[in-house]
Amino acid sequence: MERWKQILISPNESLLETMKVIDKSTLQFAAVVDKEDHLLGTVTDGDIRRGILRGVSLDSPIKEVMNTSPILEKIGQESLYYKKVMKKRKLKQLPIVDDSYKIARIMFTDDVDQVLQKENIVVLMAGGLGTRLRPLTNNIPKPMLKVGDKPILETIIESFKSFGFKKFILCVNYKKELIQDYFQDGTLLGVEIKYIEETKRLGTAGALSLLNEKPAAPFFVMNGDLLTKINFEQLLDFHLESQAEATICVREYEYQIPFGVIETDQQKLMSIVEKPVHKTFVNAGIYVLNPESLAYVPHDQFFDMPDLFKILIGTGKEAAAFPLREYWLDIGHTADYEKADKDYMGNFLSEGEECG
Structure with a gap:
């Protein structure tokens, strides 16, 4: 057929x-x-x-x-x-x-003309201290913690590579030598890896000011402690179709208010809703930026990605939200790490592949 x-x-x-x-x-x-x-x-x-x-x-x-x-x-x-x-x-x-x-x-x-390799750069933020995961991160940076049989960061890189993205920049700080010694220039993984070495904490966007060369095309920025099955090609297509300066991936989040919520009109009681469930979108830590957005990142200063989006929106630039429907997990606490290890087998192993 x-x-x-x-x-x-x-x-x-x-x-x-x-x-x-x-x-x-x-x-x-x-x-x-x-x-x-x-x-x-x-x-x-x-x-x-x-x-x-x-x-x-x-x-x-x-x-x-x-x-x-x-x-x-x-x-x-x-x-x-x-x-x-x-x-x-x-x-x-x-x-x-x-x-x-x-x-x-x-x-x-x-x-x-099928072009497998894409020129878009992937910037991975791998310099955090991982304090919430101590003592696991006492001697190893969080992105190097193993999930399944390999570091989180390696799984992220392999995922991008599967969609044709092979140019990476790793922003490193805490225990940086462990990351650099493991990945080197990326040759063993079939990719190209360069490094930005932070000498102080720069947040989730500040290290972008240290890029040696301005990217020539829209580029990815992603936290190095995430596991996801997102289709990065679809994300890039969405960004281009939206004609946005910057795109942020968002995740639907539900929370329940543990009380009856009261609605009034002055002193008149209008309704009581018992323990309602609310839904909202939250930041998923994955972004696509146009090169021009780098002009708004202060040089060598602590600066988080939400701050960049606030500036872009405040100056009238177009910003887009890309809702994730795929598997996604932020490994922020020990319970998340344990869940990631359990989820790895069903989400990240190819058919017939064995873990460890």
Whole structure:
């Protein structure tokens, strides 16, 4: 079966089921069709995440978030013509339809010129003291703690590498020699690794002011104590589609108020809601920044990433939020570390691979 036929979905398919189709196909895209395969719209991972931010339920039909006016081409042209269209318009996929808008084929990026290695830099913040994980971090930096059979930081690097990102900068401070001795220049992992050595605490963004060269393209910044199954290619696509100066990954967080919540209108009691559950989005510690955003980072000073986003928003720059739906764990306390070790087998081992 031609691979594009794997991503044809009904307009009544739920967001949740559509996400499964997109993830399983690895094509980052699905086409919404009627029973005769006439194209009704398209949907990307970014379309779904923007719908989630608007409050659209995962059980809602995909037609609520699909793009009803996708870029497409009619049949009858040579393949070279379609390739030129995709290159000129920087498309990752191009539906080709007949006069009745029935899909004849869908062309993808790798039908044109597949580029496995991406030039976007990944900056990993690995200089923290890990005080909340003591005594585990008395003699080892937190990113070097082993989860499964390898350091947290190695799992992060391998995850980025699986999506074609191979240029890394590690910001190190506490016990930095252990990180540098282990990873060296990245050759053994098939990547390129450089280092920024902090001589003092610079927060989650301050070390960016010490970059020797300004990145030429949007770049990632990520805390070095996170485990996640995020698709970094989808994150970058979302950032570019949003035309944002900076994108922050967010995670839905639920909390319950342990009391009855009272609503009043002056002295009049309007309602009592017993122990309500509230949902909100919280910072997940993963970011994509345009190179221009570095102008707002003070040189060699303590500066956290939320401070950068506040400045960008305050100066009228576009900032975007990317909602995570994948596995994500911030290893901040001993209980988190124990959970990460248990989760590793089911989330990070390839089929047939054994841990340790």
